Amino acid sequence: MSENPKRMGVPGATSCFNCQWRERSEWCVLDHEDVRILDDSKSSSQFKPGQVLFHQGDRCDGIYTVVSGTVAIRKSDIHGNTVLVRLRHEGETIGYRDFFTGSEYSTSAEALSPVTMCFVHRDAVQELLTHNPALGLGFLNQLGGDLKEAEEALLRTSRLSVRTRMAHLLLTLKDRYAEANDDGSLALRLPLSRQDIADILGTRAETVARTIHALEVDNVATFSGRNVIIPDLDSLLDEIELMDE
Amino acid sequence: MSENPKRMGVPGATSCFNCQWRERSEWCVLDHEDVRILDDSKSSSQFKPGQVLFHQGDRCDGIYTVVSGTVAIRKSDIHGNTVLVRLRHEGETIGYRDFFTGSEYSTSAEALSPVTMCFVHRDAVQELLTHNPALGLGFLNQLGGDLKEAEEALLRTSRLSVRTRMAHLLLTLKDRYAEANDDGSLALRLPLSRQDIADILGTRAETVARTIHALEVDNVATFSGRNVIIPDLDSLLDEIELMDE
């Protein structure tokens, strides 16, 4: 988790050449020459929690990659109501859908924690894409994964109860946020408000509160604010059962 | 609609060079040389209504394009329950998501009408992709569009009533299937069973029947089997109203 303590250093100090996140992203297919192009055109920046990386409707001029932190992708309707669509974490890319399909962002992005981002301008992306067809395949793969997730979310939302969906959400969040306690239980701090949870589950904040209460009664998970304790992973898994492959 | 009556002719008789569907698909970016590769490796075939093009779990060895007819994409869970995920029509491509993300199909495809398909083997796709980066961009664009649709469907399912979603479905189907009557009303024949409609809307067949009844009472649409008449498009549009951009 921390073989390189300098990864949180000053943004400008990091070159794409030795960026460990690049190795794990779709940018990993680039050769030396192309990495130089990437390095020249990328700019990185930091955001405080609550800060907005871009707004829905803004011109989409390139692609972001999360270097560290958690980013919320939100979508707002005509009434100004805004719903959380998904989360993005370190190593993941942001804004590439709009980059490939339209000229402006169809969502907004907001930092949920202190966040470091890298931005690659559209010209550079375009150039790299023609240089290296494998890069396109990387994005194709990424986009395909997102589509798969969206389709699964659709099935979950229309066939599973809020309680089951809540359990499923906890299960996915634990992979990224949970740490094991000595007694075998799991502890995690949610990056989300109750309203955000409601948005992801496709329900209301009140229902989320009630569902959380129900899970506590059955000792599946204990909530205190954003801190969650899962005493036994198995009982959480039992909540699922009826998922398709 | 019919400047070329021969387009429904024997599959083998059509070359990619003068295929009007190619012009409108992501294959349109290919140059003369690449079209030859495409033409050499493509094979076309016909399917009767109800016939399956491929099963979930089959090896994905290439990409299909619909030349004519309507294809249903279905997903089945472990219990064998199967749900309709989406429809694909002439000019659209099938199976490219699984092609780019995995090695086997995550869905099944079934002909809903007499269907003619073209199949391009993975080797040819791979070759064309490296020849021509623009082809990758085409698929990127396609995939991005699918993702956008899936996200919108997700929001609709979790925030709109079944009735509103039904109206929305009719609206999208009319674009492809409806014909105007002399009295200004629209007539269309649904390619879907009630159960299929229920799957798309994320509800039950019984609820679909009741919703249809309700729409008839309010004179928004009249159903007789799979035949639908929409007396006034405006009253159907009124059912929507609360959609986001």
Place this chain on the structure above:
DNA sequence: CGGGGGTTTGAGTCCGTTCAAAATACGTGG
């Protein structure tokens, strides 16, 4: 300490589900 947003709780209602039965459409063979 006194807001003020996010969260929880309560009570009542409604939409959609469930299970069951009736009705209709459909395909097949006589």
Place this chain on the structure above:
DNA sequence: CCACGTATTTTGAACGGACTCAAACCCCCG
């Protein structure tokens, strides 16, 4: 072409999960 068996569709009645509106509560921060 009709009769029959099966599958789909419709209807009914009862139930229940999630929503709505509203008030109380609790932190967090100034």
